[in-house]
Amino acid sequence: MQKVITDQVAELLAGFGRLGNFVGDMARSLRDFKVWLGLTAVQMRRIGVDSLPISLLVAAFTGVVLALLSRYIFTGAVPMYFVGTLVGKAIMMELGPVLVCLALAGRVGASIAAELGTMRVTEQVDALETLAYDIQSFLVVPRVIAATLMFPVIVAFAVTAGLLTGWLTSVTLIDLSTVDFLKGLRLFYQFKDIWFGLLKSMSFGFTIALIGCMKGLNTRGGAEGVGRATTQAVVVSAGMILVLDALWAVLLL
Amino acid sequence: MGCFVVVIVFREVHKAFGENKVLQGFSLDVNDGETIAIIGYSGSGKSVALKHIVGLLEPDSGEVEVDGELVHALDAAGLRALRSKIGYVFQFAALFDSMSVADNIALGLRRQGLSEREIGHRIEESLALVDLAGSEEKFPIELSGGMRKRVGIARAIALRPQYILYDEPTTGLDPVTRAMMDELMIRVREKLGVTGIAVTHDMKSAYAIADRIAMLYHGRVRQVGTVDEIQRSHDSVVRQFIEGRPEAAADAGATQASL
Numbered sequence: 001m002q003k004v005i006t007d008q009v010a011e012l013l014a015g016f017g018r019l020g021n022f023v024g025d026m027a028r029s030l031r032d033f034k035v036w037l038g039l040t041a042v043q044m045r046r047i048g049v050d051s052l053p054i055s056l057l058v059a060a061f062t063g064v065v066l067a068l069l070s071r072y073i074f075t076g077a078v079p080m081y082f083v084g085t086l087v088g089k090a091i092m093m094e095l096g097p098v099l100v101c102l103a104l105a106g107r108v109g110a111s112i113a114a115e116l117g118t119m120r121v122t123e124q125v126d127a128l129e130t131l132a133y134d135i136q137s138f139l140v141v142p143r144v145i146a147a148t149l150m151f152p153v154i155v156a157f158a159v160t161a162g163l164l165t166g167w168l169t170s171v172t173l174i175d176l177s178t179v180d181f182l183k184g185l186r187l188f189y190q191f192k193d194i195w196f197g198l199l200k201s202m203s204f205g206f207t208i209a210l211i212g213c214m215k216g217l218n219t220r221g222g223a224e225g226v227g228r229a230t231t232q233a234v235v236v237s238a239g240m241i242l243v244l245d246a247l248w249a250v251l252l253l
Numbered sequence: 254m255g256c257f258v259v260v261i262v263f264r265e266v267h268k269a270f271g272e273n274k275v276l277q278g279f280s281l282d283v284n285d286g287e288t289i290a291i292i293g294y295s296g297s298g299k300s301v302a303l304k305h306i307v308g309l310l311e312p313d314s315g316e317v318e319v320d321g322e323l324v325h326a327l328d329a330a331g332l333r334a335l336r337s338k339i340g341y342v343f344q345f346a347a348l349f350d351s352m353s354v355a356d357n358i359a360l361g362l363r364r365q366g367l368s369e370r371e372i373g374h375r376i377e378e379s380l381a382l383v384d385l386a387g388s389e390e391k392f393p394i395e396l397s398g399g400m401r402k403r404v405g406i407a408r409a410i411a412l413r414p415q416y417i418l419y420d421e422p423t424t425g426l427d428p429v430t431r432a433m434m435d436e437l438m439i440r441v442r443e444k445l446g447v448t449g450i451a452v453t454h455d456m457k458s459a460y461a462i463a464d465r466i467a468m469l470y471h472g473r474v475r476q477v478g479t480v481d482e483i484q485r486s487h488d489s490v491v492r493q494f495i496e497g498r499p500e501a502a503a504d505a506g507a508t509q510a511s512l
Contacts, residue, residue: 123345128360
């Protein structure tokens with residue numbers, strides 16, 4: 001039993017070591033900006049624009065549920081304009097960034113791992129290297145930078161959608177006036193409510209893309225290996241989002 | 254004996270993947286301007302040897318030298334410079350499936366910093382050399398296996414390499430396409446004067462394209478010689494392989510499995 005635990009801890013530490021090396025290699029490749037700059041724009045569209053529909057969907061329905069949940073909690077105990085407060089704080093600071101990024105761990109993380117994994121097992125990654133390209137600057141840097149920059153943008157749109165559906169739900173299903181909803185929304189508002197969520201999203205984007213690239217490039221075997229890498233990328237990314245979420249809360253709240 | 258300039262050297266190369274010892278003291282010299290075929294059973298380490306030349310793999314021990322430089326000792330810039338001298342044709346072509354044929358060929362040329370005009374010229378020229386003129390806008394998914402391999406060759410020769418490495422160039426092709434590939438490799442050598450290494454287990458192809466043939470067996474070179482010398486070999490292992498006698502394949506399979 002003790003050996004099993006020791007082995008697992010050793011494997012975990014080795015995993016962090018590999019991650020550290022990978023990040024180091026990526027940082028060194030930043031100098032090769034002639035290669036990654038143009039490719040980053042393509043990835044920003046793929047990761048950013050193409051992820052908007054699922055992100056808006058997640059946030060919109062979260063807004064509806066949050067408004068109804070607030071009514072359920074507050075009825076008879078707390079003034080109803082606090083619905084706006086709860087919807088605003090929860091969507092901007094926690095549920096918007098975390099739920100959207102968990103969904104994007106599936107969409108973006110899986111897509112990166114599957115794409116790079118397929119390239120690895122079909123020797124396209126080797127072919128890139130033989131054409132004198134650095135795979136970090138050609139494949140990894142554009143994806144990681146694009147995700148880091150685009151995730152806060154996606155989350156900002158998603159948060160807006162969540163607030164809108166929260167407001168619509170409040171005025172149509174809870175009989176709360178727009179004035180009361182906005183009063184609640186502004187009640188304890190601080191600028192930190194916004195940047196805290198966006199900062200978290202940035203870190204989630206960085207992590208999801210990094211793990212997707214790492215798992216994809218380390219794929220071994222054929223289709224089964226690609227499937228395994230993709231699953232691992234999603235599972236590890238989702239876990240890391242929750243860990244980072246807690247870490248940001250400890251550090252900044 | 255003629256005076257040969259040795260340009261690629263494998264010196265006592267050992268390479269293992271876990272318990273599987275693939276190369277066990279592999280040594281071979283490749284002379285300037287020649288085409289050498291490395292033959293051997295499937296899984297005997299031929300492709301592994303090839304990947305050491307471009308630094309895709311590092312030896313566990315031993316050395317691989319290209320143009321007097323130790324490949325595994327090169328830094329990133331050195332490795333990039335080395336790779337720009339080598340064209341690598343992969344077993345399944347390894348074309349970038351999200352790019353057109355023209356973009357596949359252009360990728361390596363853009364890395365060399367050529368102008369778009371020169372790149373266009375090179376694409377046209379190399380596609381013409383592999384009899385695929387006019388295929389610039391096609392995507393890999395639209396091409397047959399043989400055509401993909403020819404695009405792979407076009408991508409390699411567009412770089413105007415000093416060396417060209419073929420990994421199983423005729424595997425999986427029908428006899429006619431295979432003969433066309435052999436003819437193409439000979440044409441590439443004649444027109445560009447490149448030094449070539451072809452990894453294959455197709456003896457017909459090896460006899461057609463190679464000046465010398467080296468047989469890899471149990472991780473080492475079993476015999477190396479001219480096509481004529483290999484055809485007249487008295488070595489029982491070489492004879493069994495080139496004659497394609499199944500008892501030898503069974504023995505080799507058992508040996509590989511036990512490694």
